[in-house]
Amino acid sequence: MTEILANTSARASAKHAAGPKRVTRRPNWLAGAASWIWLAIVIVPIYWIVITSFKLQSDYYAENPLLPPSAPTLANYQLVIESDFIRYFINSVVVTVGAVAPAVAVSFMAAYAIVRSGRGRFLRYTNSMFLMGLAIPHQATIIPVYLIIIKLGLYDTPMAMILPSIAFAIPLSVLILTNFIRDVPKELFESMRMDGASELGTLWNLALPLTRPAVVTVTIYNALTIWNGFLLPLVLTQSPEQRTLPLALWTFQGEYGINVPAVLASVLLSSLPILILYVVGRRQLLAGLTAGFGK
């Protein structure tokens, strides 16, 4: 492992030296070393999850934990899938899609309104209220949310998780989208208006296409947060039929705690959709987040 690492970094720094003009041609040893150490810290647990999930329980106790399984097996995955995994998976999909789509839609409209008619007092207050929403820890409002959900008769339904998720996603989404819509040149909006386009038409035909990367970023980011959410399902549902994946993982760990390979298989399975989403949208997500947060 270290040999490979050393090789790669030697090659990389050779390329670095030969590469196009850069301000400093010498490699940044300190940060470079830190990055390799960190890579190891990140990769070892992930690698361990993957190989262990294919091990027999007996081999798990007997084998070197960092070596691939001598007798790879899918038994753990079979066990997990037979334990209602599909149902939890569907619940998670329902909650995530059900919350992300409206959250992005309403945030986009709000952001558009804030940018386009930014002088209005009402909208200015609205905007600063959203910004305040960033500083206030959402979890602190969980008890009243719980009360509202009960009063609405939604306790222990998917809606119980969807509605607050939408609200919690709005402040950050509006912020990121506002930043991007603001970058659209004013002249474009004005010429659209000259052509007699309606506000909705402008929003749909001009603002949306131009800010697509931001919309993608916000969508993936919210999907990530909601898919992984733990507190809302924990507090707002009760029956096993309504569990989403993170909560199911937790209860599964209680039931099968001793069967570590099976628990890790469920960890891996539950993360798979997000990993795939990340692989597909990685470029836009990273670019969007760097721009959105890094300013």
Add this chain to the structure above:
Amino acid sequence: MPALLFFVAFGVIPLIGVFWLSFTTWDGLGEIRMSGFDSWRAVLTDPGLPHALWVTFLVTALSWAVQTPASILLGTFLAGFQRYRAVLSVVYFIPLLLSSAAIAITFKALLDPNFGLGAGLGIPILVQDWLGEPVLAFSVVIFVVSWQFIPFHSLIYQGGVRQIPRSMYEAAELDGAGRVRMFFSITLPQLKYTIITSSTLMVAGSLVFFDLIFVLTAGGPGDTTRVLALDMYKRGYMANLMGPASAIAVILVLVGLALALLLRRIGGRDQTHSQLEGV
């Protein structure tokens, strides 16, 4: 403005509601009765509160101290453009994709004194009761928090470093400044606002650190890792004392707001602008 509607219904009203509920008695199911300052008296005289505050402060401060330098270094490094750095950043981002529950479960198994990594490899120093000893359990929490969030913050710093004008480095190089010198006299000062942004997010995040600690240690051993958010959950949903739990929630909100304002203050007046633009 449907966005406003949602936000008011599930953001603003609950915020007011939490103040109101802190003056009531409610077991989570039955009737809600006004009970004045009872809940507040119960919470404020409970020796558990200073402890939970202290633990929350320690988690926040220590995870900040671990994450910030590491994220700045990594972010600076990742801001280069070589191909292998892109590959690195793919891997770096993975911890952020996993749910806190998944991460906590993984590390619980990995650190198990009997069957975990240390025991399996036969390395005695790794065989510890990681989650059973107060100091160790606390360190594990900080480590796992950092494991989960350093990738995200290095991303923020990567964005910050990319925005530093090249010409500053060129000028410094003409003056014969070395890499370390440039880092301290250009990169770091230029990252000032990024540091504030990242710290604000970090602090706000650690205040409400709940799921990871809940699954990893459930606050234990004893109450060693019982942070405020966990305290709120345990009082509210395990002891059915919604009033006191709401009082804790109010404290959380106040601490969160105070810290956000403090950080903005440290950032100076310019920061107000950059903060609004860029959190």
